[in-house]
Amino acid sequence: MSTNIVWHQVTVDKAERRKKNGHGSAVLWFTGLSGSGKSTLANAVDRALLDRNARSYVLDGDNIRHGLNQGLGFSAADRTENIRRIGEVAKLFVDSGQFALTAFISPFREDRNKVRTLIEEKEFIEIHVRCSLEECERRDPKGLYEKARQGVIPEFTGVSSPYEEPLAPELIIDTDRETVEESVAKVISLLEEEGLL
Numbered sequence: 001m002s003t004n005i006v007w008h009q010v011t012v013d014k015a016e017r018r019k020k021n022g023h024g025s026a027v028l029w030f031t032g033l034s035g036s037g038k039s040t041l042a043n044a045v046d047r048a049l050l051d052r053n054a055r056s057y058v059l060d061g062d063n064i065r066h067g068l069n070q071g072l073g074f075s076a077a078d079r080t081e082n083i084r085r086i087g088e089v090a091k092l093f094v095d096s097g098q099f100a101l102t103a104f105i106s107p108f109r110e111d112r113n114k115v116r117t118l119i120e121e122k123e124f125i126e127i128h129v130r131c132s133l134e135e136c137e138r139r140d141p142k143g144l145y146e147k148a149r150q151g152v153i154p155e156f157t158g159v160s161s162p163y164e165e166p167l168a169p170e171l172i173i174d175t176d177r178e179t180v181e182e183s184v185a186k187v188i189s190l191l192e193e194e195g196l197l
């Protein structure tokens with residue numbers, strides 16, 4: 001535990017940054033199985049936001065594990081720590097007046113709910129990127145399911161490690177039934193309905 005640390009009040013606050021940007025800020029928390037479409041969707045929404053001159057940034061599991069979270073594996077404890085850290089980083093993005101688009105499997109309900117409590121109400125938008133395991137395995141964009149079935153990758157989500165679906169997400173996207181464009185339109189509509197855009 002760190003001791004003798006005192007919180008320093010910032011000079012420019014979230015409200016002022018939002019006003020300057022001309023839009024709200026929030027975390028768009030994409031959660032779902034590997035291959036469900038989290039990265040594809042987060043990046044497509046990021047592009048749509050940029051086209052509207054809105055400020056946003058994608059935090060992606062694979063990428064973050066190369067840097068900030070390198071050293072964390074896929075045990076339940078490591079996944080929990082992975083999500084805790086990303087929750088804290090996402091909160092910083094919200095404070096900076098931007099949209100944070102996170103693309104992590106984040107398989108445990110309790111871990112996602114902890115991030116929700118860290119962030120103010122209406123600023124945490126949980127998006128269930130829903131896709132059947134069969135379809136994710138059929139897509140297998142990185143060949144990981146095949147390796148997991150062969151027993152080469154242990155504790156693989158959906159195969160040998162659990163995925164707990166969100167019980168009350170703000171949005172559900174069925175990527176085995178709709179196009180990327182349709183899915184992006186739904187996310188943007190939600191942001192408009194919530195007065196964030």
Ligand SMILES: Nc1ncnc2c1ncn2[C@@H]1O[C@H](COP(=O)(O)OS(=O)(=O)O)[C@@H](OP(=O)(O)O)[C@H]1O
Binds near residue numbers: 083
């Ligand atoms: N055992 C195991 N289980 C699940 N996924 C695995 C595993 N090993 C490696 N990978 C690759 O790591 C990506 C998931 O990382 P995340 O940080 O999103 O996972 S988690 O939220 O901590 O569960 C995941 O990326 P996505 O396919 O984009 O989800 C995989 O490419």
Ligand SMILES: Nc1ncnc2c1ncn2[C@@H]1O[C@H](COP(=O)(O)OP(=O)(O)O)[C@@H](O)[C@H]1O
Binds near residue numbers: 032035036037103183
């Ligand atoms: N509506 C959709 N939304 C997102 N991805 C889709 C959709 N329909 C098909 N896909 C495809 O599914 C795959 C998802 O891969 P990826 O985005 O890497 O998933 P994840 O990040 O969840 O592992 C991509 O090949 C993408 O083109």
